[in-house]
Amino acid sequence: MGIRFGGDYNPEQWPKEVWAEDLKLMKAAHVNMVTAGIFSWARVEPRPGAWDFGWFDRVMDGLAGAGIAVCLATMTASPPPWLSRAHPGILPEDADGRRRWPGGRQHYCPSSPVYRTHAVRLVEQLAARYAGHPALAMWHVGNEYGCHTRQCYCEVSADDFRRWLRARYGGIEALNAAWSTAFWSQAYGDFDEVLPPRTAPTFPNPAQQLDYLRFGDEALRACYLAEKAVLERVTPGVPVTTNLMPQHKPVDAFAWAPHMDAMALDFYQDPYVPDDHIRAGYVFDLMRSARDGKPWMLLEQAPGAVNWRPRNGPKPPGAMRLWSWQAVAQGADAVLYFQWRQSLGGAEKFHSAMLPHGGTDTRIFREVAQLGRELAALPDIEGTRSRADVALLADWPSWWALELDSKPSTALDHSRIALDHYRPLFEAGVACDVVPPRRELSGYRLVVVPNLYLLTASDARRLTAYVHAGGQLLVSFFSGIVDEYDRVHPGGYPAPLRELLGLRVEEFWPLDAGRSVAVGRGTYAGRADLWSEAIELEGAEALAHFTDGDLAGRPALTRHTYGQGTAWYLGTRLEATLMRTLLDDVRAAAGVAPVLPGLPTGVQATLREGTGGGYLFLLNHGTRPVEVGLPTPMRDALAAANGADGADGTDGTDGADGADGAEEAVVDRITLGARGVAVLTEA
Structure with a gap:
């Protein structure tokens, strides 16, 4: 088939007379795959147990006749009004106990057994009806899990959380130890006393918050897995996926990856952010890396403007084509959009589509058709893969823990810190994988750790062994501070990495908003902001020092030979040009070359x-x-x-x-x- 090209198809929004025109125009635009049925639950089950699939049969048959494959959605992303009316307990609640009502979408508690039962029943009907249908190419479960209901705090979720905690800890004393409940008189005598981290008079227990983030991710994944189990039983061999979102905090992409037959992503670049292609590069590399370099799917993007930003700018001429090819260049075997035909009503009527309100005589449709022709002309790209000598580490539990309250600074932003380290590699034209710290690292020449505030003992041993065997490692500030329960590693910061890095961090010195400090020494002279640390050397050499401020004369950048390899440590956030210099030096020491030397800027x-x-x-x-x-x-x-x-x-x-x-x-x-x-x- 080659690269998949198409978009979300929502024929229920249109009279059936339009469907024939849709097929004709799809062929003209070189569409070879659509996703269909994402928000069709209320149409196929207008009343409980009253199924109406006849209209959707005609849609599927028409697409098959046109030679267009279907990534068939399970239709469970937005429950119909009758379900919440009959069972209001499925509706989610926020941390203050306020109920979220129908009228938008994703109005369900992920832990609700009633919602899951009705969702699975619908999936049974779909799978049985369309098993073996010539249009069915793969399954699309749910839609953008955690987009609107990231976590639910209702009593149903509380009961599910307690079940999850019993399975995780076994006994209440183990939970008390993990959560450090001796602090603030929080010790529990029974699991029934435990609540979700609802709004409290002051900071909730951080370990409790961290576990609730873990639980929330697993509750969403349980919804996905319940539907996937039906699909695998009824339609074995048909691939199953769902669409993740970029840098989406509630959903751990690495934990979901083993359960997805292809990683799939919705990505909407912002035309008003001049360098948003770098953020795209990071996310695309993460998608490609999550399943060990296998091709992934760009399941949604916008051909023009979106509708949900404060200012929704259109993509300038050529930008959609460029950014689509960027996805392919970084491993995508599918380029699809939301959506095929632009809606006339509803909340997304001003969200662009492949076929705009203005029809085919529009810039957007011409650009879409051009891209479709180009992708169709190069089918052999499908299945090819990329290789990288650099790994940049990312970890959802560490992200969750880092951005909880009561830290030395609340300005630490996981995504921003990651991009600060990814940007110099991207701009240098260096191929980069984005992987979790538990991944096998021996095949990489260089490993970059932007931040691993939460670092397990086993992951610390893995990093240490990597360097000892000859690897080059760059670690940045506030890493290796706590364990998986958000308890500080004893033995001085960063205890599990002290020997490897050859240093000790005596104190954290976060910088005030708008303040920067000077860093100086040869090629590493410039400014730094956000964070600084009082570093004591224990075998490492200082490559640059702070030259003003309270830490003047203290090391800011160090290097330590350990075994056959080298560990670099950065105790602050360098300005962009200085960060590029550092990464260029580190990758040169690692023997990492760009894909193509001497690239022009941009x-x-x-x-x-x-x-x-x-x-x-x-x-x-x-x-x-x-x-x-x-x-x-x-x-x-x-x-x-x-x-x-x-x-x-x-x-x-x-x-x-x-x-x-x-x-x-x-x-x-x-x-x-x-x-x-x-x-x-x-x-």
Whole structure:
């Protein structure tokens, strides 16, 4: 099939006379897959147990006849009004005990057995009816878990939390030890005394909050797994997925990955953020890495503006094409949108769609059709994979614990810190995996740890063994401080890493808002902000010191030889240019080279390889043309897909389809237009 291309299809919003036109226009836009039925529960079950699938049969049959595959949704993301009316206990409550009412979507408590029972019953009907249907290609369970109801604090959830705690700790004394309940007279005599961390007079117990975040993630996943179990039983062999969201705190992508046959992501880049493609790069690399480099799916994006930001800017000409190709370049085998046809009513009527309100004579539809043609012309990209010498570590439990209250600073933002470390690698054109600390690390030349405030003893041993065996490791501030229960590791900060790093952190010195300090020494001279630490050397050498402020003369950056490898430690947040210098030096010490040296500013280079050869992707995220030299003469595959016109720009809408296009030119240099894309193969 090649790269999957299409979008969410919601025919229930339209009279059936429109459906035939939809199929015709989908073919014109080179659509080969749609997701269907995401919000169709109320239409297929208008009353309890009264099923009406006849209209959806016609939709599925029409798509099959047009040769369009379906990623069929289980329709459980938004319960129908009759369900909450009959069973108001399914509605979620916030930490203050306020009920969330119907009228939007995702109005269910994840722990509700009533909701789960009705959801599973619906999935049984769907799976039995469409098993073996020629359009069915895969299953889409739920939708954006935890998007609106991140956690529920109702009595149903409280009972489920107590069940979860009994399974986790076995006895109440183990819970008391893990939660440090000797503090503030919180010791429990029985699990029945435990509540969710509802709004309290002051800071709730941090270990209790951390466990509730773990529990909330598992409650959402239990909903997914209950439906997945039905699908695997009734339609064995049909892949199952759900759509995750970028840097989505309630849902641990690494914990969900083993239960997904393909990682799937909804990503909406913000046209008003000039460097949002770097955030996209981080998230795309995480999706690719979560299942050991297997291709993933961009299941939703916007062809233009969204409807839910305070200011919803459209994507400039060429941006949608560029960002779609970025996903492919970083491992996606599917590029889909929300949605196919733009709604006339409802909360998302001003959210752009592949087929806008203005119809086919629109810039958006022309750009969508061009991209569809390009992807269809290069089917052999499907299944190719990327390889990286650098791993950047990310961990959801550490993220959850870091951003709880009562810390030395509440300004520590996990996502921002991660991007501070990812950006220099992205801008240097270095391939990077984003993996959890429990992953096998021996295959990487360099491991970067932006922050692991929560570090288990086993993960600390893994990092130590990695360096001892010859690895290069960069660790940044406030890492290795607490264990999995948010209890401080005894023995001085960062106790499990002190020997490895060759230092001790005596005190934390978070910097006030707007304040920066000077860091100086040779190439590492500049400014730093957000955080600083009083570091005592215990074998490490200082590469840079603070040169003003309360810590003047104290180390800010250190390096320590340990076994056959080297551990670097950064005790502050460096300004961007200085951070780039540091990462360039660290990766040079590790022998890590960029995909393509000498890239112009703003150009991204990535490589996907397979048994049939490789693809070099060049993407110009700038708004001016640039010229890129190639290491060897290569064939310009994308130019052939578009014909002679538009090969390097964003207006190539007149080129022929791939099979009839221009012969692939062999080039040793290529000009990328503003927001231009090139896909190159070996000559």
